[in-house]
Amino acid sequence: xxxxxxxxxxxxxxxxxxxxxxxxxxxxxxxxxxxxxxxxxxxxxxxxxxxxxxxxxxxxxxxxxxxxxxxxxxxxxxxxxxxxxxxxxxxxxxxxxxxxxxxxxxxxxxxxxxxxxxxxxxxxxxxxxxxxxxxxxxxxxxxxxxxxxxxxxxxxxxxxxxxxxxxxxxxxxxxxxxxxxxxxxxxxxxxxxxxxxxxxxxxxxxxxxxxxxxxxxxxxxxxxxxxxxxxxxxxxxxxxxxxxxxx
Amino acid sequence: xxxxxxxxxxxxxxxxxxxxxxxxxxxxxxxxxxxxxxxxxxxxxxxxxxxxxxxxxxxxxxxxxxxxxxxxxxxxxxxxxxxxxxxxxxxxxxxxxxxxxxxxxxxxxxxxxxxxxxxxxxxxxxxxxxxxxxxxxxxxxxxxxxxxxxxxxxxxxxxxxxxxxxxxxxxxxxxxxxxxxxxxxxxxxxxxxxxxxxxxxxxxxxxxxxxxxxxxxxxxxxxxxxxxxxxxxxxxxxxxxxxxxxxxxxxxxxxxxxxxxxxxxxxxxxxxxxxxxxxxxxxxxxxxxxxxxxxxxxxxxxxxxxxxxxxxxxxxxxxxxxxxxxx
Ligand SMILES: Cc1cc2nc3c(=O)[nH]c(=O)nc-3n(C[C@H](O)[C@H](O)[C@H](O)COP(=O)(O)OP(=O)(O)OC[C@H]3O[C@@H](n4cnc5c(N)ncnc54)[C@H](O)[C@@H]3O)c2cc1C
Numbered sequence: 001x002x003x004x005x006x007x008x009x010x011x012x013x014x015x016x017x018x019x020x021x022x023x024x025x026x027x028x029x030x031x032x033x034x035x036x037x038x039x040x041x042x043x044x045x046x047x048x049x050x051x052x053x054x055x056x057x058x059x060x061x062x063x064x065x066x067x068x069x070x071x072x073x074x075x076x077x078x079x080x081x082x083x084x085x086x087x088x089x090x091x092x093x094x095x096x097x098x099x100x101x102x103x104x105x106x107x108x109x110x111x112x113x114x115x116x117x118x119x120x121x122x123x124x125x126x127x128x129x130x131x132x133x134x135x136x137x138x139x140x141x142x143x144x145x146x147x148x149x150x151x152x153x154x155x156x157x158x159x160x161x162x163x164x165x166x167x168x169x170x171x172x173x174x175x176x177x178x179x180x181x182x183x184x185x186x187x188x189x190x191x192x193x194x195x196x197x198x199x200x201x202x203x204x205x206x207x208x209x210x211x212x213x214x215x216x217x218x219x220x221x222x223x224x225x226x227x228x229x230x231x232x233x234x235x236x237x238x239x240x241x242x243x244x245x246x247x
Numbered sequence: 248x249x250x251x252x253x254x255x256x257x258x259x260x261x262x263x264x265x266x267x268x269x270x271x272x273x274x275x276x277x278x279x280x281x282x283x284x285x286x287x288x289x290x291x292x293x294x295x296x297x298x299x300x301x302x303x304x305x306x307x308x309x310x311x312x313x314x315x316x317x318x319x320x321x322x323x324x325x326x327x328x329x330x331x332x333x334x335x336x337x338x339x340x341x342x343x344x345x346x347x348x349x350x351x352x353x354x355x356x357x358x359x360x361x362x363x364x365x366x367x368x369x370x371x372x373x374x375x376x377x378x379x380x381x382x383x384x385x386x387x388x389x390x391x392x393x394x395x396x397x398x399x400x401x402x403x404x405x406x407x408x409x410x411x412x413x414x415x416x417x418x419x420x421x422x423x424x425x426x427x428x429x430x431x432x433x434x435x436x437x438x439x440x441x442x443x444x445x446x447x448x449x450x451x452x453x454x455x456x457x458x459x460x461x462x463x464x465x466x467x468x469x470x471x472x473x474x475x476x477x478x479x480x481x482x483x484x485x486x487x488x489x490x491x492x493x494x495x496x497x498x499x500x501x502x503x504x505x506x507x508x509x510x511x512x513x514x515x516x517x518x519x520x521x522x523x524x525x526x527x528x529x530x531x532x533x534x535x536x537x538x539x540x541x542x543x544x545x546x547x548x549x550x551x552x553x554x555x556x557x558x559x560x561x562x563x564x565x566x567x568x569x570x571x572x573x574x
Contacts, residue, residue: 017385120502123385123505125344125366126356128353132321133353133355138433139350141321158346159319161447162440166434166435168434179495210396211395212396216390217390218388222548227550230551233558234568234569237565244549247453
């Protein structure tokens with residue numbers, strides 16, 4: 001099995017969200033970055049488990065500047081990926097990133113391409129579907145279970161109000177979410193070997209910007225909480241009905 | 248020119264999200280001078296149900312009843328949408344940012360070479376050739392305005408972001424052949440399971456959520472009772488799903504589902520930043536927690552400082568009385 005896992009760099013979940021340049025840019029000042037949680041916990045770990053079970057190799061791919069090698073790529077290698085590719089470009093919009101990944105993957109004959117269900121910064125859930133369309137592959141979104149036998153995968157994925165169990169033949173693209181695998185903490189040996197694993201740096205292909213971010217804004221502050229006497233929850237019911245008008 | 252929407256249905260039942268996208272698309276067509284709103288329906292849906300999309304301003308429904316569509320394949324549905332978009336000269340395509348929309352919209356963006364804004368929360372700002380759409384970013388901690396630079400634009404609309412107002416129009420339903428065949432369907436659906444008889448969380452207008460403060464799964468009866476009196480969906484914090492007190496699909500927050508119901512009641516949840524990220528765009532937040540210092544109170548509209556084991560049954564009782572008076 002030749003497996004490719006797309007990994008992204010995102011601000012830490014506790015990062016303070018602020019903007020600069022007249023609210024046109026995310027302020028990275030003092031922000032710690034991490035590997036996007038669903039990429040790490042579900043996509044990467046499930047790919048490694050499949051390799052452990054069926055043999056093969058796990059490559060991680062990231063579109064981003066050199067810093068990303070220390071922030072996300074080394075960690076992915078420490079957790080158990082075999083090698084890494086970094087497309088040397090500042091990630092633009094989702095179409096830009098997907099185009100870079102597809103351009104690289106096109107001639108590599110991957111059996112399976114993984115993404116996490118969405119990044120915690122831009123929350124698009126776009127990369128997997130775009131890569132699939134660019135490579136003309138099936139795309140299974142929001143999967144929480146994946147088993148492979150021969151070249152057939154059995155997958156459970158989320159649909160509106162339920163779950164769907166389906167079969168699909170490799171190659172295909174899959175986005176992974178909770179249920180797929182359990183988080184793995186890199187061990188000492190993983191951390192030691194990560195630095196000696198192959199890391200290929202590839203120049204980007206030219207891609208038009210389909211979208212650009214013009215402006216950011218923080219949500220309005222909520223008013224001070226109104227406290228209700230725990231002995232009189234009927235007060236709350238009244239407020240929800242008459243004031244908030246939600247029941 | 249036209250604005251095209253995708254009819255989302257489960258076994259022929261049109262989802263509420265389709266009416267949201269229809270009403271939204273109707274307004275987009277007016278703002279952008281983009282002509283009529285046309286819907287594409289794939290698979291088997293009754294003609295009268297499709298005609299009712301006219302209530303939200305859809306003038307025509309293209310209906311491709313090929314049974315291959317009754318099983319979902321993102322590639323086949325995308326291909327059909329692209330054929331329809333070209334046939335009706337669509338300048339904007341609107342889908343819901345739900346599980347099918349998340350599978351189709353990015354594919355369609357590539358296929359139509361059209362910029363996509365996903366998880367949109369508001370109507371676009373249109374001025375001259377400029378077209379900007381607001382979406383939620385950083386898991387609900389901020390908004391960003393995206394300019395779409397391509398001639399054709401795709402928007403996937405966050406569920407519960409746009410109100411449904413129904414008039415009494417009727418859409419004309421026309422037979423449509425998208426040219427998609429069984430060979431385009433690459434996935435074989437084995438079975439579908441409905442998760443529960445209750446309302447699916449992402450589209451629920453009312454949500455009752457509970458956390459580690461409930462002490463154990465055996466205590467969820469009172470949470471479910473409160474939810475059922477309200478007609479609300481149930482949700483939980485991440486540690487609760489991690490230890491399997493509740494199923495994974497109830498986990499809300501930065502690494503779970505992002506929701507924006509009209510009412511979110513959080514019981515025994517501390518309000519960690521990662522939890523707030525997924526729920527803070529709820530219109531009204533109620534927090535019940537025994538610790539007055541719990542961070543969730545800072546993000547709440549209404550709060551009760553008290554022991555959930557005492558407060559929740561009393562609240563349920565008060566709601567029962569309210570419901571019986573307002574029935
Ligand atoms: C990378 C990352 C991602 C994460 N993603 C998410 C996410 O998506 N969603 C999420 O929820 N969490 C997430 N977390 C975890 C988050 O940081 C918190 O640990 C978690 O939300 C806490 O859950 P809780 O509020 O149920 O439990 P606790 O923090 O233990 O809080 C329990 C609360 O219950 C109250 N309580 C106890 N007994 C009672 C009682 N009898 N009556 C009333 N109140 C009572 C306590 O005062 C306390 O406030 C993430 C963490 C990390 C590091």
